[in-house]
């Protein structure tokens with residue numbers, strides 16, 4: 001069984017994907033980390049992120065890089081959305097994600113294009129959303145908790161810019177798959193959002209079993 005969870009930054013998709021992974025006992029891959037790892041290598045090696053061929057050259061990295069806490073910074077997230085727009089970068093990371101998705105027993109993956117490109121045949125697809133302001137407030141509290149003095153306005157601007165870049169790129173843009181269930185977490189607590197996601201997933205699975 002493959003569970004695909006897509007959505008924009010701070011929609012809650014990571015929290016939901018981790019909860020589904022625990023609930024169904026499936027391994028989980030946060031695919032955003034792959035693009036963040038590429039961004040991290042671009043920064044570390046002083047490369048120009050707009051030069052596709054240079055970025056492609058750093059796409060073959062080891063899994064342990066995914067554990068580097070530096071990947072979680074806002075800077076890495078922003079640069080990830082620049083390097084992820086290159087078609088050859090997406091192609092370089094495709095098989096790694098497909099292999100993870102197709103392992104025996106199944107998997108949960110979260111990202112932007114899991115239900116549309118990486119695993120179009122996933123049994124369960126969720127598209128998680130929340131208003132830009134609510135997502136900015138969530139990110140802002142996370143950043144504040146880590147000592148940042150960044151303003152809410154700046155975080156909101158960054159979220160909108162990233163949404164725009166991710167939704168407008170020509171290769172695998174962020175969008176809800178036609179057969180994905182929509183989950184708006186704007187006014188849901190984490191617990192309520194997770195319960196809703198588990199309910200939607202179980203309904204999909206029961207439905208499949210009948211047909």
Ligand code: CDP
Nearest residue numbers: 009010011012013014015138185189190193
């Ligand atoms: O993975 P993604 O960037 O979509 O979001 P996340 O890391 O799961 O959630 C972003 C932040 O929003 C975290 O601090 C969550 O605890 C919080 N959150 C929330 O306040 N309410 C929800 N329903 C879901 C997440």
Ligand code: CDP
Nearest residue numbers: 008009010031032035080081084111112113
């Ligand atoms: O946690 P958050 O939603 O802020 O970001 P992320 O999921 O770590 O993704 C960082 C960036 O990687 C996104 O803004 C996308 O540009 C890119 N990404 C992508 O293009 N496709 C994916 N499947 C996952 C992430």
